[in-house]
Amino acid sequence: MNTQQFIPKILQKSTDNFSFTWKTPSNIALVKYWGKTDPQIPKNASISFTLSNSHTITTIDFTPKNDSDSQEEISFELFFEGKKKEDFKPKIAKFFDRIKAYCPYVLTYNMVISSENSFPHSSGIASSASGMSAIAMCLMSLEKSLTETEMKPDFINQKASFLARLGSGSASRSIEGPLVVWGTHPEIEESSDLFGVPFPYQVHEVFQNYQDAILLVDKGEKQVSSTVGHDLMHNHPFADQRFHQANENLTKISKILQHGDIDSFINLVESEALSLHAMMLTSNPYFILMKPNTLEIINAIWRYRNETGSKICFTLDAGANVHALYPQNESEKVLQFIEDELSSFCQKNQYICDVVGLGAVKL
Ligand code: DP6
Numbered sequence: 008m009n010t011q012q013f014i015p016k017i018l019q020k021s022t023d024n025f026s027f028t029w030k031t032p033s034n035i036a037l038v039k040y041w042g043k044t045d046p047q048i049p050k051n052a053s054i055s056f057t058l059s060n061s062h063t064i065t066t067i068d069f070t071p072k073n074d075s076d077s078q079e080e081i082s083f084e085l086f087f088e089g090k091k092k093e094d095f096k097p098k099i100a101k102f103f104d105r106i107k108a109y110c111p112y113v114l115t116y117n118m119v120i121s122s123e124n125s126f127p128h129s130s131g132i133a134s135s136a137s138g139m140s141a142i143a144m145c146l147m148s149l150e151k152s153l154t155e156t157e158m159k160p161d162f163i164n165q166k167a168s169f170l171a172r173l174g175s176g177s178a179s180r181s182i183e184g185p186l187v188v189w190g191t192h193p194e195i196e197e198s199s200d201l202f203g204v205p206f207p208y209q210v211h212e213v214f215q216n217y218q219d220a221i222l223l224v225d226k227g228e229k230q231v232s233s234t235v236g237h238d239l240m241h242n243h244p245f246a247d248q249r250f251h252q253a254n255e256n257l258t259k260i261s262k263i264l265q266h267g268d269i270d271s272f273i274n275l276v277e278s279e280a281l282s283l284h285a286m287m288l289t290s291n292p293y294f295i296l297m298k299p300n301t302l303e304i305i306n307a308i309w310r311y312r313n314e315t316g317s318k319i320c321f322t323l324d325a326g327a328n329v330h331a332l333y334p335q336n337e338s339e340k341v342l343q344f345i346e347d348e349l350s351s352f353c354q355k356n357q358y359i360c361d362v363v364g365l366g367a368v369k370l
Pocket of ligand 1: 035039047053177233325
């Protein structure tokens with residue numbers, strides 16, 4: 008795998024301060040990533056819708072180090088929603104450690120990272136995807152300012168996704184939109200285990216501006232982190248079968264998205280969500296991230312679909328929240344259904360109305 012392309016060649020020495028701010032979204036996987044090897048290489052290809060309303064805004068202030076400062080150590084402060092966040096630091100420190108070979112300039116600055124999320128704190132929405140991709144974009148803005156040769160936008164996005172992946176696998180899919188594939192797959196041109204690529208084929212209009220209502224069933228801290236869950240796929244009795252299934256599902260969803268076959272979309276997306284959770288149920292140690300209200304919502308969605316012919320479907324990430332996905336032309340009716348029948352299963356009746364978006368935005 009060619010990672011050399013991501014090592015910058017000629018960088019200017021600069022004594023200037025820099026500051027960059029990026030807004031990057033969360034994403035919701037349709038075919039799930041669950042299982043990886045070092046360094047953050049996925050066991051199967053995955054695809055996600057990029058979201059827009061669920062996002063992180065991050066500013067990084069870069070101040071050149073003095074000669075007396077260590078040039079060997081990464082130096083950064085971290086603020087989350089205005090407050091110093093010591094407990095997030097180890098994850099970010101590990102991220103910088105992984106990327107410093109590709110971004111040697113990070114060793115020459117004192118960095119102040121200030122971040123905020125659009126979604127409520129600990130809403131159970133994975134913030135690692137939006138958080139890591141925002142940092143990656145700020146680093147790429149700095150690299151662009153320090154690089155003497157011209158950097159093409161495609162390269163910037165690719166390297167940002169490459170860096171974000173090293174922070175959190177799913178973050179590689181939060182740089183661009185509306186659909187991103189991460190992981191080498193024979194039917195997706197240019198796909199790579201190293202970074203996400205925009206889905207390269209024309210998508211049928213029914214899947215444009217797709218809606219995602221995120222139903223906040225459980226806002227508490229997860230009992231089992233994604234990192235532990237990924238680890239449990241080593242020696243998992245159904246691992247090989249699962250990786251095979253996911254890759255086959257990617258082949259299928261590629262055609263579904265192009266042809267607009269929404270019934271097959273519903274079947275595949277719901278099956279993927281349940282297969283992901285089946286991996287958790289059948290790992291050892293085993294665990295359950297769904298809550299009773301997760302199942303209440305799933306059953307209510309099935310009932311509503313049967314009764315009305317709606318094309319709403321659900322997916323899950325590694326938690327109890329339910330993502331209700333539906334075409335834009337059903338918005339009014341589905342929102343009424345959510346308000347009347349699903350919101351009572353959400354903590355404090357809370358849900359977030361999101362829509363598919365186009366990825367990172369510089370502010
Ligand atoms: C269930 O990207 O959070 O959301 O690479 O360890 O940071 P790390 O894991 P992470 O895993 C996401 C898992 C998932 C499925 C998906 O987004 O594809």
